[in-house]
Amino acid sequence: MPCVADWLNDPFSIVQGIFVQNVPNSDWEKKVTEYFKEKLKENNATNWVPSLNDVPVHYLKPNSLVKFRCMVQDMFDPEFYMGVYETVDPNTNARVLHFGKYRDVAECGPQQEIDLNSSQTVTLERQTFYCVPVPGESAWSVVVLNPKFYAYISASQARVSPSTSYTPSRHKRSYEEDEDMDLYPSKQKEQHMGNSGGGDIHGSVEPKRLETEASAGHHLFSPNCSPPLDLNFPLPGEKGPACLVKVYESWDSFKVNDVLEVYGILSVDPVLSIVNNEEREGSVLDPMECMDTAEEQRVHSPPASLVPRIHVILAQKLQHINPLLPACLNEEEGKTCEYMNFPSLFVSNFMSELSPVRAELLGFLTHALLGDSLAAEYLILHLISTVYARRDVLPLGKFTVNLSGCPRNSIFTEHIYRIIQQLVPASYRLPMTIENMNRSRFIPHKDYTANRLVSGVLQLASNTSLVVDETQLEQGQLDATGVHNVTALGKLITWQKVDYDFSYHQMEFLCNINVLITSEGRSFLPSDCQVHLQPQIIPPNMEEYMNSLLTAVLPSVLNKFRIYLSLLRLLDYSISDEVTKAVEEDFVEMRKNDPESVTADDLHRTLLVARFLSLSAGQTTLSRERWLRAKQLEALRKARLQQQRCVNGNEL
DSSP states (O other): OOOHHHHHHOHHHHHHHHHHHHTTSTTHHHHHHHHHHHHHHGGGGGGGSOBTTTSOGGGBOTTOEEEEEEEEEEEOOOEEEEEEEEEEOTTTOOEEEEEOTTOSSOOBOTTOEEOTTOTTOEEEEEEEEEEEOOTTBOHHHHSOSOTHHHHHHHHSTTBOOOOSOOOOSSBOOHHHHTOOOOSSOSOOOOOOOOSOOOOOOTTOOOOOOOTTOOOTTSEEEETTEEEEEEOOOSSTTOOSOOEEEEEOSOGGGOOTTOEEEEEEEEEOOGGGGOOSHHHHHHSOSOGGGOOSOHHHHHHHSOOTTTSOEEEEEEEEEOSOOOTTSOSOOSHHHHGGGTTSOOOTTHHHHHHTTHHHHHHHHHHHHHHHTTTOHHHHHHHHHHHTOOOOEEETTEEESOOOEEEEOOOTTOTHHHHHHHHHHTTSSBEEEEEOOHHHHHHOOOSOEEETTTTEEEOOTTOOOTTOEEEEEGGGOOSOOOOHHHHHHHHHHHHHHHHSEEEEEOSSSEEEEEOOOEEEEEOSSSOSSOOSEEEEOOOSOOOSSHHHHHHHHHHHSOHHHHHHHHHHHHHHHTOOOBOOHHHHHHHHHHHHHHHHHOTTTOOHHHHHHHHHHHHHHHHHTTOSBOOHHHHHHHHHHHHHHHHHHHHHHHHHSSOO
16 A cells, blocks of 8 residues: 555656556546545644645755645646656557656656557646735744644655755656756855845744745746846745646636645756756757747746646635634635644634633724724724625625824834734735835736736735735826725725736726725725724834733734634635624614714615624624624724814814
8 A cells, every 4th residue: 555655746656556456447646646635634634744835945855745735826827738748668669658747747667659640549628827925924824833734754764855856756758858047046145035024923934945945036036048037926025836727627617816735746847947048949849839939938937946837636715814713714715625634623713712812903903003992993893704605796794994193204114014013924015115115016917928927915814804005105197007006005995905907998896805905094095994093192102012911912812813814715605594683783873863974885784884893703694783893993983083183173
């Protein structure tokens, strides 16, 4: 029977065994998937699989089983490959069948040639996705939770010594033997830090990724191409590998911006590093097979040392990326990730201790917001909000909060973002400076020369927290790009969609992004709710105050906060007919008492507050008590805004 080392370090041997036993029966492909699915169910076996999110490519054995948590940044055209092909020995005329699935390069034994005219040849199709690490993924969420992982890696052959070249031990077709290329560059530049500004809190240190990472400018220099290679990360300062993920089944269920976790075979064959036109012309490939432009070849066939390939055996679309939660949290989703261990009692066990967790989180955020408990209440509601449905074009459940009253040009907003980073799995802080607005690329656009989607800042995964820092805004002139970017940001907030630019037309991509706007006065961007900050304490040293706040939180408590915020987003919610009728009657009464100021927007906002207030307490239905509490919070918020207007003499 195969042992762990077989299916982890040499999955091809498993596939070969199943292929030989079942050929010419086409069920061999299904049996391969079932085999690895069963293996991954055993004793938390998913923790033993090396992750490209944590381990540099040059530490991983080529053709071993790996996993990758990623976002689909782009999808290329489908490609054809030889699913089954036959080789022949010219001397003995002996014929052997081979499988081409999970391979980039067709292989032969010694003294064998591929018979391209064989009747046994089966041509199949696969889909290639260009995938990047989840944009803005927090450092704590990429830390490997199981310490046994590194022990296994060091003890097994899944980890190899870094080298400047890799010589395959197998025989290939003749044109491949002529390629003498470095698989790995000698050393990439040291990474500079992104904009996160987050310190290392409670072991939330991002694992050191070594020479394989991209620099803050998205570019890597390769010995195989003169211009730098743009890895096309959506956010500046991002790190981690980009991968070409090749999917063989059900690829129609995946789309751009989906977050996936894939298990597959790592391919870093040197022949894949043919990236420039001169090398293509120097090969013996048929020129008719190379109809792509030089730029398209460079983008679609980057060096495998920089952009490895993963041939997917199993893949699933993730509900969330919080590693502290089970991958699947309900029965319906559980059917699509059967190889994941599903602790059925996880939700009920955590819900039983929800009340003290909420109280601790409220206290923590109150301190972070300088003693303002009302702002802390609304921040909790914002952090658990999510688009749960769409009615025509209206996204239901979005709850963009404008936290006004923040000190101008202060480090306060940076530290608030730092705290949010410690609570959510993915986030990004966008300083609203004139320079950022005019120079940044917010909207992804199609590059037809390279035949790829060029990423932009607003290409984010679902449930990413976007903190827009308006306190950085100064006087200046927005150019056409700046106006375009601000318009796109406003459209994202209002409609939860981004119109990608395809030159000849716009293509609408729906999204689900939590936007928090920090500003001195009222934001010029739209929002669902404005909360004016009223600090109760003014620390003499803001940085020292915020650092002490973070270091004072126990790691176990911080993890509970993280589970709390992620879990509540996934709960179902409903309002009974009885409560609906009571709310309608209450609203009619409110309109009678104050017809000037109570509007339909007020009803919609109060219902949203009541929804998230209920969920924050672990209640999946609206009660009379929660409705009254929502009305109370809204009254306090409005009274504060009115008070501020009277003080300043203008609208905030």
